[in-house]
Amino acid sequence: MPLAKRIIxxxxxxxxxxxxxxxxxxxxxxxxxxxxxxxxxxxxxxxxTFLDITATxxxxxxxxxxxxxxxxxxxxxxxxxxxxxxxxxxxxxLHAGADKVSINTAAVFNPQxxxxxxxxxxxxxIVVAIDAKQTVWGxxxxxxxxxxxxxxxxxxxxxxxxxxxxxxGAGEILLTSMDRDGAKIGFDLNLTRAISDALNIPVIxxxxxxNLQHLADGVRMGGADAVLAASIFHFGxxxxxxxxxxxxxxxIEVRL
Amino acid sequence: MTDQNxxxxxxxxxxxxxMGNLLSVSKAFEHVAPLADIVVTADPAVIAAAxxxxxxxxxxxxxxxxxxxxxxxxxxxxxxxANKPFLGICLGMQALFAHSEEGDSAGLGLLPGxxxxxxxxxxxxxxxxxxxxxxxxxxxxxxxxxxxxxxPMWAGIEDGARFYFVHSYYAEPADPSMVAGFTHYPFAFxxxxxRDNVFAVQFHPEKSQAAGLRLLANFVTWEGNQR
Numbered sequence: 001m002p003l004a005k006r007i008i009x010x011x012x013x014x015x016x017x018x019x020x021x022x023x024x025x026x027x028x029x030x031x032x033x034x035x036x037x038x039x040x041x042x043x044x045x046x047x048x049t050f051l052d053i054t055a056t057x058x059x060x061x062x063x064x065x066x067x068x069x070x071x072x073x074x075x076x077x078x079x080x081x082x083x084x085x086x087x088x089x090x091x092x093x094l095h096a097g098a099d100k101v102s103i104n105t106a107a108v109f110n111p112q113x114x115x116x117x118x119x120x121x122x123x124x125x126i127v128v129a130i131d132a133k134q135t136v137w138g139x140x141x142x143x144x145x146x147x148x149x150x151x152x153x154x155x156x157x158x159x160x161x162x163x164x165x166x167x168x169g170a171g172e173i174l175l176t177s178m179d180r181d182g183a184k185i186g187f188d189l190n191l192t193r194a195i196s197d198a199l200n201i202p203v204i205x206x207x208x209x210x211n212l213q214h215l216a217d218g219v220r221m222g223g224a225d226a227v228l229a230a231s232i233f234h235f236g237x238x239x240x241x242x243x244x245x246x247x248x249x250x251x252i253e254v255r256l
Numbered sequence: 257m258t259d260q261n262x263x264x265x266x267x268x269x270x271x272x273x274x275m276g277n278l279l280s281v282s283k284a285f286e287h288v289a290p291l292a293d294i295v296v297t298a299d300p301a302v303i304a305a306a307x308x309x310x311x312x313x314x315x316x317x318x319x320x321x322x323x324x325x326x327x328x329x330x331x332x333x334x335x336x337x338a339n340k341p342f343l344g345i346c347l348g349m350q351a352l353f354a355h356s357e358e359g360d361s362a363g364l365g366l367l368p369g370x371x372x373x374x375x376x377x378x379x380x381x382x383x384x385x386x387x388x389x390x391x392x393x394x395x396x397x398x399x400x401x402x403x404x405x406x407x408p409m410w411a412g413i414e415d416g417a418r419f420y421f422v423h424s425y426y427a428e429p430a431d432p433s434m435v436a437g438f439t440h441y442p443f444a445f446x447x448x449x450x451r452d453n454v455f456a457v458q459f460h461p462e463k464s465q466a467a468g469l470r471l472l473a474n475f476v477t478w479e480g481n482q483r
């Protein structure tokens with residue numbers, strides 16, 4: 001029996017609360033991060049990802065306290081991202097109980113940070129988050145890296161960028177389609193497949209999940225090693241266990 | 257050598273050599289053994305006096321060996337592994353062997369065998385799909401032996417239970433009799449070894465929910481010296 005495909009609920013955290021919006025705006029309160037983390041753990045989540053979307057630096061330490069509290073009660077892998085700019089940020093998050101740290105915008109402006117962090121802490125704990133938007137359609141589609149919540153183009157080709165991040169020591173890629181994020185119409189499967197086929201490291205598909213079939217499609221059609229979703233779990237539409245049952249019915253290996 | 261039953265020693269010493277998710281390991285032990293005295297320490301005297309020792313670790317093998325030497329912990333680990341129940345986790349398992357392909361690095365040499373990189377040419381599933389390296393996620397652990405021969409560390413854990421892995425290298429023991437668990441990716445590799453006081457695992461029990469917590473609970477009561 002092979003390695004299980006992972007389901008990873010994502011918690012967007014700001015000012016100590018879990019929130020969810022559409023395309024990073026219209027944020028709704030979804031609850032207390034520790035309570036939500038415990039609920040997902042009980043439902044059989046394979047990992048949890050926390051994205052600190054706090055805009056200002058004053059409340060950044062809140063995420064450290066949240067991770068400490070979660071790590072004392074939830075014994076599955078925890079990934080934390082958002083606002084990671086320096087080796088010291090990674091060290092502090094790992095010290096607070098994070099198992100992996102996700103680097104996003106900082107990698108674009110300073111790719112060496114990915115190498116420095118993977119050299120220092122090991123590839124296994126360095127996730128590079130990629131926000132991509134489709135820019136070329138048709139037979140040879142292309143996707144470009146965007147920063148600042150999908151607002152700023154960088155001119156970087158997503159597939160080439162992902163390969164470069166792998167070469168610099170990323171242990172995993174967290175791939176978000178900015179076209180799909182919050183739209184609930186499913187992952188960008190072509191993008192997911194293009195990146196997964198190009199890399200030897202695991203790819204986590206993100207952005208666009210609206211129902212359980214979308215999760216299964218991400219694995220079977222997109223070739224994702226793990227699927228990440230937020231809103232379908234936060235507001236009680238589906239449990240993680242239901243998602244796994246649905247995937248298993250389609251022949252996908254899951255941990256149940 | 258310090259007496260392993262020293263009444264002043266802590267119940268569980270978790271070795272701190274500057275690498276690894278020490279907080280996760282200590283929190284998990286606190287959860288399964290709330291009354292036990294559990295410390296994260298880099299002090300060889302504390303390790304020598306402890307009743308049980310945990311050697312955790314994530315990161316790269318050459319860094320691990322360098323940090324152990326720089327902190328004067330190499331000898332303390334060798335003594336602990338010989339004298340008291342000793343649990344190696346992930347890099348803390350790999351470092352017990354003679355050699356690792358990671359950075360062409362010598363290990364502690366407490367167990368015969370080598371640590372190898374998952375070979376790129378073999379990383380395909382039965383249906384031909386590519387298998388990624390690092391091997392990340394929940395995979396099934398088979399306990400190798402049945403009935404009375406089953407190692408006491410597996411008590412209460414189903415054969416084939418899933419544990420959380422994250423690694424690119426795996427141990428290849430020279431002596432098959434020390435294999436206490438294996439996993440398929442895609443070939444069978446050794447994910448647990450046992451010899452005398454030592455039990456070591458490639459996966460992360462502290463991140464493997466109920467099955468992992470049970471393994472840690474078993475360690476807190478395991479007396480070692482058993483096969």
